[in-house]
Amino acid sequence: MKERVSHVDATRIAGSDGGGRTLIACVAISFLLHVALAVVLMTMPALTPSRKFIPSAVNVSLVSLPALGSGAANAPAADKPAAAATVPEKPAVVQEPVKPAPVKPPPAPAKPEAEVSTAPAVKPEKKKESLKHKTFKSSEAIKSAVSKIEKETAEKPQSSLAETLDRLKQQVEKEDPRRKAGAGEGTGQTGTVFGSSAGTGLSSTQFRDQVQVYQAEIAYQVQKNWAFSELMSSGRTELETVIGFKIRPNGEIADIWYDQRSGDAHLDESAYRAIVKSSPLPPLPAGLFKGDYTVGIRFGPKGIK
Amino acid sequence: MIKWSGNPLRVATVLFILFLPAASFGQYDLIDIDNPFSRKIPMAIPAFSALNTADGDPALMQKATDILTKSLDFTGFFNMIDRGAYLLEPGKSVAATDQINFRNWTTIGAELLVTGGLSQTGTLVDIELRLFDTLAGKRLLGKRYHGTVDDIRPIILRFCNEVIVQLTGKRGIFDSRIAFISTGSGNKEIYICDFDGSSPVPFTRHGTISLSPAWSSDGKWLAYTSYINNKPDIFIRQTEGSQKAVVMEKGINITPAWVPGQFTLSATMSFEGNQEIYLLTGSGKIIKKITNNWASDLSPSWAPDAKMMAFVSNRTGGPQIYIQDIKSGQVERLTFEGSYNTQPSWSPTGDRIAYASMAGSRNNIFTIDLKRRRPLQLTQDTGSNESPSWSPDGSLIAFSSTREGPSRIYVMTAFGADQRRLLTMPGEQSTPSWSPNLSKN
Numbered sequence: 001m002k003e004r005v006s007h008v009d010a011t012r013i014a015g016s017d018g019g020g021r022t023l024i025a026c027v028a029i030s031f032l033l034h035v036a037l038a039v040v041l042m043t044m045p046a047l048t049p050s051r052k053f054i055p056s057a058v059n060v061s062l063v064s065l066p067a068l069g070s071g072a073a074n075a076p077a078a079d080k081p082a083a084a085a086t087v088p089e090k091p092a093v094v095q096e097p098v099k100p101a102p103v104k105p106p107p108a109p110a111k112p113e114a115e116v117s118t119a120p121a122v123k124p125e126k127k128k129e130s131l132k133h134k135t136f137k138s139s140e141a142i143k144s145a146v147s148k149i150e151k152e153t154a155e156k157p158q159s160s161l162a163e164t165l166d167r168l169k170q171q172v173e174k175e176d177p178r179r180k181a182g183a184g185e186g187t188g189q190t191g192t193v194f195g196s197s198a199g200t201g202l203s204s205t206q207f208r209d210q211v212q213v214y215q216a217e218i219a220y221q222v223q224k225n226w227a228f229s230e231l232m233s234s235g236r237t238e239l240e241t242v243i244g245f246k247i248r249p250n251g252e253i254a255d256i257w258y259d260q261r262s263g264d265a266h267l268d269e270s271a272y273r274a275i276v277k278s279s280p281l282p283p284l285p286a287g288l289f290k291g292d293y294t295v296g297i298r299f300g301p302k303g304i305k
Numbered sequence: 306m307i308k309w310s311g312n313p314l315r316v317a318t319v320l321f322i323l324f325l326p327a328a329s330f331g332q333y334d335l336i337d338i339d340n341p342f343s344r345k346i347p348m349a350i351p352a353f354s355a356l357n358t359a360d361g362d363p364a365l366m367q368k369a370t371d372i373l374t375k376s377l378d379f380t381g382f383f384n385m386i387d388r389g390a391y392l393l394e395p396g397k398s399v400a401a402t403d404q405i406n407f408r409n410w411t412t413i414g415a416e417l418l419v420t421g422g423l424s425q426t427g428t429l430v431d432i433e434l435r436l437f438d439t440l441a442g443k444r445l446l447g448k449r450y451h452g453t454v455d456d457i458r459p460i461i462l463r464f465c466n467e468v469i470v471q472l473t474g475k476r477g478i479f480d481s482r483i484a485f486i487s488t489g490s491g492n493k494e495i496y497i498c499d500f501d502g503s504s505p506v507p508f509t510r511h512g513t514i515s516l517s518p519a520w521s522s523d524g525k526w527l528a529y530t531s532y533i534n535n536k537p538d539i540f541i542r543q544t545e546g547s548q549k550a551v552v553m554e555k556g557i558n559i560t561p562a563w564v565p566g567q568f569t570l571s572a573t574m575s576f577e578g579n580q581e582i583y584l585l586t587g588s589g590k591i592i593k594k595i596t597n598n599w600a601s602d603l604s605p606s607w608a609p610d611a612k613m614m615a616f617v618s619n620r621t622g623g624p625q626i627y628i629q630d631i632k633s634g635q636v637e638r639l640t641f642e643g644s645y646n647t648q649p650s651w652s653p654t655g656d657r658i659a660y661a662s663m664a665g666s667r668n669n670i671f672t673i674d675l676k677r678r679r680p681l682q683l684t685q686d687t688g689s690n691e692s693p694s695w696s697p698d699g700s701l702i703a704f705s706s707t708r709e710g711p712s713r714i715y716v717m718t719a720f721g722a723d724q725r726r727l728l729t730m731p732g733e734q735s736t737p738s739w740s741p742n743l744s745k746n
Contacts, residue, residue: 211334219336227416228341231700231718232382232473244333265474269438270346273416276440294333302339 210288217282218247218295226274228301232266239264241271244296249289253279259296271299344722345384346472349415349439350374351391351399356424356431365454369423369432372461376479377419377468379501381701381718386415401433403444410439419468421461428453434464436471445471466744469698478696480744483703484508484518484527485714489732495529497544500696500739502714502728508544517736519570521563524743526587528561528570539572541589550589562605571595571614573603582616596629596636606649606658615639615649615658626660626673639673642680646671648692652699652719653741659683659693659702670704672719683721692736695719703727703737 202210233239242260245253256275261268275297284293350373353366378385392409393399401422410418418437423430430453436446446467450460462479469477481500486493490507493514498505508527509515515531528541537559539552552558556575563570568587573580577594580601584592596602600620607614615628626640626649640646645663652658656675661668668691670683684690688707695702699719706715709726712733717724727737 215334215336219338222336223338223340224342226338226341227343227346227384229344229346229382230720231380232346242335266472269472270341273438273440277411277416296333296335298335298337300337300339301341 207288210285214282214285214288214293215295218278218297221278221281222274222297225277226270226299228267228270228299230301233264233301238300239267240298240300241268242296242298243271243275244294245275246292246294247281247284248292249284251280251283253281254292262299267299267301271297274299343384346382346416347386347414348377348383348417348419349386349391349410349413350377350419350421351388351393353421353423354399354401356401356422356433362425365425365430365457366423369421369457369461372458373419373421373434373465376462376465376501379716380469380477381723382469382472383417386413401435403435403447405437405439407437407439407442410437415439417472425454430454430457432457432460434461436468475698476742478698478701478742480742481697482740482743483694483714483727483737484520484740485705485734485737486516486518487730487732487734489730491732495527496730496734498728502726505728505730517560518738519561519563520738520740521568521570521587522565522741524741526563526568528563528572530559530561539589541570541587550587552585552589554591560604562607565607565609565611567611571605571607573605582614595631598636602627604648606651608651609653609655613651615651617647617649626658628658628675639675639678640680643671650693650695650702652695653697654699657699657719659695661691661693670702670721672702681721683717684724687724690715694737694739696739697741701739703739705735705737 239262240260241258241262241264243256244259245256248254253275256272258268258272350370352370353373355366374385377383390413392412399405399420401420405418405420407418416439418439420435420437422433429451432450432452434446434448434450435444437444446464448464448467450456450464452460466477466479469475469479478500482497483500483502484495484497487496487505488494489496490510492512493516494510495508495515495518496505497508508518509529509531511531511533513532515529516537518527518529520527525544525546526541527544528539530537531540532538533540534553537557539558539561541550541552541561543549552572552574554574554576556578557573557580559573561570561572564584569592570585570587571582572585574583574591575581579599580603581594581598582596582602582605583594586592595605595614596616596618598618598620600618602616602618602620604617605614606616612632613628613630615626617624618627619625620627621638623644624647625638626646627636628639629636639649639658640660640662643662643664646660647663648661650659652672657672658675659670659672662671662680663669667689669685670690670693671680672683672693673680683702684704684706688709689712690704690706690708693702693704701716701718703714703716705712707713708715712735713729714727714734714737715724716727728734
């Protein structure tokens with residue numbers, strides 16, 4: 001830029017005999033700059049911010065469900081902090097309580113760790129006094145953390161099923177706005193089922209909750225058994241198949257029928273097979289339904305997620 | 306209840322009737338499921354058994370079993386259940402009959418079962434193949450074939466095609482072949498192999514550079530670029546036959562692409578100075594100019610209905626993919642993400658276009674759906690991946706990749722899953738071109 005200015009000045013000085021040449025020079029420079037700008041604009045392709053690319057789809061074969069494994073994996077992890085807890089009982093060594101920190105399993109509360117590890121780093125001059133105090137505290141904290149983890153580990157296998165059902169229940173509720181709307185209407189939604197709630201002694205909300213829990217179980221079972229390949233279908237995503245079926249009190253699936261075919265043979269058949277494979281379902285909750293429970297499932301693959 | 310009824314009850318009844326269809330389907334609760342647990346169908350294929358009491362040749366049985374399993378597995382549709390899980394008496398095979406204990410197969414999770422039987426007399430073989438739906442407990446297909454020992458592969462592939470037609474209503478890929486470039490001989494020559502990479506044979510022996518093979522939609526012709534005359538010209542040759550034609554206009558003649566259902570092709574030529582795409586007859590005569598722009602236009606790829614053509618142009622700077630309506634001549638830019646998008650390949654299903662997008666010095670394969678115009682990245686962090694080409698049913702994509710060092714041909718599903726090498730040959734392989742289905746029936 002500087003050069004150009006001086007060049008213009010130079011022309012001005014040189015061309016002191018007439019303003020015409022200065023003007024021509026100015027116009028020429030301006031023209032060149034415009035051309036340069038236009039060229040830059042035209043040849044720079046990626047001025048638009050590049051959006052993040054969608055990651056590709058990946059196939060994962062599940063060998064077994066993780067439920068059992070996770071319980072077992074936690075057990076040895078719980079042993080480690082127990083061993084770590086014995087360390088601070090040694091006459092307080094500055095670094096000791098810090099070391100076991102990385103060995104700790106993630107569920108351990110982070111707070112006591114942070115106290116211990118920051119102390120020596122931030123205030124090294126107060127080491128003796130505060131450390132004794134804090135180490136003492138930390139050993140207690142670790143102990144309590146360990147007992148907490150042990151408790152959690154002991155509880156885990158039981159809670160996982162309940163958690164799963166809870167999650168599924170929420171999912172089912174979330175995914176079906178119609179159901180919610182229907183539930184608001186009360187009588188309309190539950191159809192054949194609602195009639196029998198009078199005899200159960202449950203309030204209508206309790207009854208609805210129980211039905212939804214059972215529906216979540218059905219959804220979980222059938223979804224687990226549904227094998228459908230987008231590659232084999234016509235590839236359209238708005239496909240929908242509705243299959244109705246009856247569940248006997250013992251959980252056995254009795255009748256299966258199509259209420260709406262998608263027009264895609266592979267989807268229709270894969271959905272039918274998923275229901276066949278899901279029999280028997282868990283037995284119907286006692287006292288909830290009169291006789292068989294009739295339910296429908298709408299299969300609508302949403303494509304690769 | 307009835308006592309205070311009157312009007313409110315009537316209103317309630319009306320509401321009930323109004324909301325009933327929306328809330329439930331038919332007369333029951335409706336549960337929505339939209340996410341299949343498995344995206345492949347579990348299938349079991351026990352080893353072939355002897356058709357008659359006389360023992361068949363175990364090696365032949367093994368060969369037949371392998372061809373059947375590998376061919377069906379290649380589609381990416383099925384999850385082949387490990388033979389170790391089969392509930393069989395040790396050393397016994399499943400008899401090739403309709404008497405199947407389906408419970409043995411449903412227990413291990415198989416939804417489909419394919420059984421094969423084979424008997425051999427001299428060089429002649431009889432092969433029986435069946436497809437069962439294990440859950441419904443019924444046979445979906447049953448075929449008996451007669452041929453020579455050399456026919457085992459064609460027989461089994463023919464049955465595989467029937468299986469796919471039965472399950473999807475569409476033709477499979479088992480009659481298709483793949484043309485590609487290999488440098489094995491020291492020059493870039495065109496080779497052709499089966500859909501699964503088996504039996505590659507050289508197609509050109511020009512001893513120079515040959516590039517961009519393109520199949521006509523009836524599979525009878527192959528057009529390609531070659532430097533026989535020390536400049537790129539287009540050669541059009543029968544795949545089985547001796548007819549040929551050459552397009553050797555002044556300048557370059559490159560990237561041929563056949564128009565679906567017609568004996569015409571499009572290609573990039575520069576005899577008028579600028580690189581434009583022209584329409585040619587199958588014998589190499591120029592019909593008309595398709596693109597007309599100051600920039601370079603090249604790499605045409607046609608929609609299956611031949612109404613639209615995708616191509617690459619640098620009219621806005623870097624190369625991007627454009628689509629042109631052939632009738633109206635209207636051009637639309639398709640790709641806006643990435644600064645270097647080339648090699649469009651229109652899916653045979655018509656709804657997606659695969660292309661290569663370069664970032665840094667590496668290409669990756671993307672597809673873009675024509676409805677929502679959203680790119681989907683199929684390859685990532687595995688060398689440079691380019692030259693996508695669709696299988697005739699649109700379920701698989703062949704491409705070349707440098708993920709193992711030298712460039713080789715790989716295959717993946719249309720969504721990027723199951724990426725695997727197609728074949729191993731001396732030299733480097735590139736620019737695969739998947740043929741249409743080639744069988745006559």
